[in-house]
Amino acid sequence: MVVGICVGETSLTEVTFISDKMPKVGEYVTIEYDGKKVLGMIENLIRGNDALNVDINDFKAIQKISRIGVEDNYIRGKVKILGDVNDNLKLPRTPVLPGTEIQLADKDVLEEIFKVKNPIKLGTLVNQSDVEVNVEANPILSRHLAILAMTGAGKSNTVSVLIDQLLNYNVPIFVFDMHGEYVNAEFPNGDVNVIKPKLNPKYMEFYEMKKLMNIPSNAVIQERHFRDAFNYANDELSKGTSETINFLDIMYDYLEVKSGVNDEEAKVDKSMVDVMNKILDAKIKYSNLFYQNAPNIVSNIQAAHVNVLDLSQVDEYVASVLVSHILRNSLQRSKDAAHTGNKEDLMKNSVFFILEEAHILAPKKRDSDSKRMIQRVAREGRKFGLGLCLVSQSPKTVDHDALSQMNNMIILRLVEPEDQRHVQSASESLSQDLVNQLPSLNVGEAIVLGLMSKVPTLVKIDEFKGRQHGDDMDIASYFANFKEKEEEEIRKTEEELNDLGYGY
Structure with a gap:
């Protein structure tokens, strides 16, 4: 079926055509010239009328023309050149000759295009x-x-x-x-x-743990204390001496001893205590995330x-x-x-x-x-x-x-x-x-x-044939019957009370 005829200047990548019937955007077409059969896709369509152009500002004049009917309607489209059907869709080396007919692509051509290995x-x-x-x-x-x-x-x-x-x-x-x-x-x-x-902490990188512990990048001293504790915990687990103890507990215990927080005479390192508190917070916040084994x-x-x-x-x-x-x-x-x-x-x-x-x-x-x-x-x-x-x-x-x-x-x-x-x-x-x-x-x-x-x-x-849960909730339908459901529940409760001898 003829879709249109090439007009104006053509190029290796696109062609303009005029048609007397309305094709559809996205349709594939073929153009035969210079011994080639070139595939293209309609990417743009315009419908116009020379007699009813935008320069006419008189409404009554436009109304008269439209009532009389005109033969000046036209359809102009643009085809993107995709390649030679018979040469593995390689782009042609020569442009289409103006006046060449454009045909709707045959089904067998398209089926060959969409035939793939896997x-x-x-x-x-x-x-x-x-x-x-x-x-x-x-x-x-x-x-x-x-x-x-x-x-x-x-x-x-x-x-x-x-x-x-x-x-x-x-x-x-x-x-x-x-x-x-x-x-x-x-x-x-x-x-x-x-x-x-x-997550098992022993499989995690230092920067991942640091992120979860909420230690800022500019907190250099806190980061150093946390790194020491992190490396110590990994060493302990690698020795097999602390398999039953939680990774975060090992870190906390290490810092607790080192900080001197339990020693009344020691000077407590505030930065270290801050890290300890963040470890405690993480234990609570991520109790369902970390799993030792x-x-x-x-x-x-x-x-x-x-x-x-x-x-x-x-x-x-x-x-x-x-x-x-x-x-x-x-x-x-x-x-x-x-x-x-x-x-x-x-x-x-x-x-x-x-x-x-x-x-x-x-x-x-x-x-x-x-x-x-x-x-x-x-x-x-x-x-x-x-x-x-x-x-x-x-x-x-x-x-x-x-x-x-x-x-x-x-x-x-x-x-x-x-x-x-x-x-x-x-x-x-x-x-x-x-x-x-x-x-x-x-x-x-x-x-x-x-x-x-x-x-x-x-x-x-295609419509998915299995089952999924990505649809929107039908909130309106649920609440539309809310009163009826509520009354039904009250009625059932009253019946149960009556059966138990509590009725009035």
């Missing part, structure tokens, strides 16, 4: 529901992914579809679950392994499972330390495996990390432990089998360096211009015309681009 089925084309959209798994796992959308656009459903598809390959998936959405989820292709946020969290990761770290009961401060701790340990473990020279050992340590609320864990305007490790894994992870997926409903507040390392993007509806600009600045593949389409996407529709797909794509994401 398919991840995301959904179907928005404009052609009979064409499945498959993306390549390996670029997602090694070159990272961002899933971005405003609230309610279908982000949680997209994450769940992706997880379920990756489970087909038995990939170890690790979700930093900030709101407990995936703890009770059910995936058709695999099981959920819930991991509690339990807990294994390293990374050792709990299971292949062919969705490994979910439930962070719904911890604050953002602790979540940042946990994310940093786990990413650091996982990266170090993978590096150690790589140094053995055994590729199989390295592959066994591969993990795909999904970070919900990425704007909290990798914030744009402030520093954090998790942000630094996310940036590091984003830069180094692909060499060691570690992948990242940053998920956020506030892209504008996600760290630009981390976001720009995501070589694949699934972008659902975004309305805020600042969100759009921030995402576009982090992606080389997102054109202004595609950005302009983001506010008009329906729920569950997304622009997919990056190394995982041969071409930018408008996708209707």
